[in-house]
Amino acid sequence: MKRYGLIGEKLSHSFSKEIHEAIADYTYDLMPLSREEFPRFMEARAFTAINVTIPYKKDVIPYLDAIDDAAKAIGAVNTIVNRNGRLIGYNTDYTGFLYMVRKHGITLQNKRVLVIGNGGASAAIQAAVRHEQAAEMIVVDIVKGNGAISYEECFAHHLDAQVIINTSPVGMYPKSGASPLDLALFHCLEAVLDVVYNPLSTKLVLDAKDRGLPGVNGLEMLVAQAKQAVEHFLDTLIDDAVIDTLYKKIERERNNVILIGMPSAGKTTIGQSVAQRCGKEFIDMDAYIVENCGKSIPQIFEESGENGFRARESEAAIALAGRNGAVIATGGGIVKHKVNMDYLRQNGIVFFIDRSLDKLITTDDNRPLSSSAQAVARMYEERIELYRKYADHIVDNNTTIDACAERITEILNR
Ligand SMILES: Nc1ncnc2c1ncn2[C@@H]1O[C@H](COP(=O)(O)OP(=O)(O)O)[C@@H](O)[C@H]1O
Ligand SMILES: O=C(O)C1=C[C@@H](OP(=O)(O)O)[C@@H](O)[C@H](O)C1
Numbered sequence: 042m043k044r045y046g047l048i049g050e051k052l053s054h055s056f057s058k059e060i061h062e063a064i065a066d067y068t069y070d071l072m073p074l075s076r077e078e079f080p081r082f083m084e085a086r087a088f089t090a091i092n093v094t095i096p097y098k099k100d101v102i103p104y105l106d107a108i109d110d111a112a113k114a115i116g117a118v119n120t121i122v123n124r125n126g127r128l129i130g131y132n133t134d135y136t137g138f139l140y141m142v143r144k145h146g147i148t149l150q151n152k153r154v155l156v157i158g159n160g161g162a163s164a165a166i167q168a169a170v171r172h173e174q175a176a177e178m179i180v181v182d183i184v185k186g187n188g189a190i191s192y193e194e195c196f197a198h199h200l201d202a203q204v205i206i207n208t209s210p211v212g213m214y215p216k217s218g219a220s221p222l223d224l225a226l227f228h229c230l231e232a233v234l235d236v237v238y239n240p241l242s243t244k245l246v247l248d249a250k251d252r253g254l255p256g257v258n259g260l261e262m263l264v265a266q267a268k269q270a271v272e273h274f275l276d277t278l279i280d281d282a283v284i285d286t287l288y289k290k291i292e293r294e295r296n297n298v299i300l301i302g303m304p305s306a307g308k309t310t311i312g313q314s315v316a317q318r319c320g321k322e323f324i325d326m327d328a329y330i331v332e333n334c335g336k337s338i339p340q341i342f343e344e345s346g347e348n349g350f351r352a353r354e355s356e357a358a359i360a361l362a363g364r365n366g367a368v369i370a371t372g373g374g375i376v377k378h379k380v381n382m383d384y385l386r387q388n389g390i391v392f393f394i395d396r397s398l399d400k401l402i403t404t405d406d407n408r409p410l411s412s413s414a415q416a417v418a419r420m421y422e423e424r425i426e427l428y429r430k431y432a433d434h435i436v437d438n439n440t441t442i443d444a445c446a447e448r449i450t451e452i453l454n455r
């Protein structure tokens with residue numbers, strides 16, 4: 042019987058089963074192995090082809106009969122094919138990374154490249170950067186040595202890096218507020234790549250985008266390395282187009298849909314409709330806060346003022362930003378604290394629901410901030426630039442709820 046799959050120590054968060062089974066028509070098993078189980082598994086050779094992940098990418102090498110040049114240069118293998126009893130090793134992290142670089146039109150040749158982190162993923166990427174003939178490659182790590190310099194040394198001498206590649210886990214969920222370095226320091230920066238794919242866009246990638254630079258997340262590389270592994274598994278060539286299709290599909294499924302805009306603009310109502318149309322879960326952030334506090338919004342404002350409410354709103358934003366594939370209607374003031382949007386944007390595509398001001402005035406007790414035309418106008422003045430700044434898309438809501446929800450669904454599906 043043919044057997045395909047992935048070995049590694051902890052595999053519960055792996056996307057590989059989903060990706061492989063979308064590209065090929067075999068069953069792909071996640072096979073977590075403890076350190077004790079690992080040697081027996083490799084000696085038995087009872088598989089057709091496997092991928093290898095942390096911590097076994099180096100440890101598999103002694104069990105193999107041959108490895109290709111890239112895997113040899115890197116000293117790590119992520120793909121093993123059993124060809125009539127002979128185990129052959131490859132490294133598609135290397136080729137997957139090169140796919141991602143080329144796809145985004147990023148040139149490494151003659152560039153000063155800064156690689157953050159010096160672990161397994163870094164080894165493959167360092168080999169790829171060398172292959173692309175970078176002018177200079179600096180590796181920085183929290184642990185100095187083994188080819189890596191310290192952050193101190195990096196800040197003292199290498200702020201002229203042109204391309205930054207994060208191979209470290211810094212910025213990965215659940216510590217997604219973190220970034221390995223402040224991009225503002227790097228005055229020659231042209232592009233940033235990150236191997237982390239949960240969240241879909243790390244803080245580092247969003248910082249690059251905010252500076253008008255290409256910021257590339259690790260999901261594309263993940264899909265590319267899997268597609269190239271399938272090619273080795275089945276000894277066939279597959280069109281690269283499948284990478285983009287699959288990458289976009291996973292991104293669409295995992296991204297949250299975040300609705301922002303003035304109070305009464307229609308975020309809650311439209312959010313429910315979008316969720317229903319797309320078969321996604323709906324979360325209303327105000328309702329989430331009320332449920333968690335056991336108090337109504339006016340009650341929270343009364344007891345702890347706007348600041349008290351904003352603190353609870355930030356807690357909710359950070360918690361909900363870790364969700365996947367939900368439609369999240371925020372409260373109108375979400376944009377007032379940058380940290381809220383910093384988190385929500387990591388796993389979300391942001392829609393600004395724009396409704397004309399005269400339609401926003403309300404005597405609803407639940408909206409203590411929008412009871413008069415003056416109050417609404419003042420609030421609008423204060424926030425409009427922020428709504429625009431954070432929006433990936435601006436959608437008009439001056440006709441029907443249905444029309445607006447339909448427009449959002451259209452944008453999501455294109
Ligand atoms: N396009 C629209 N047509 C008619 N009523 C609308 C429209 N958009 C919003 N509303 C109404 O405005 C009120 C406020 O909407 P809601 O979804 O609660 O806004 P938000 O969550 O942005 O504060 C609701 O009664 C909703 O039905
Ligand atoms: O704009 C705001 O500052 C607020 C908007 C409300 O949500 P809606 O936008 O759903 O009304 C709610 O979060 C709170 O009353 C504060």
Ligand SMILES: [Mg+2]
Pocket residue numbers: 308309310325327370371372
């Ligand atoms: Mg609402």
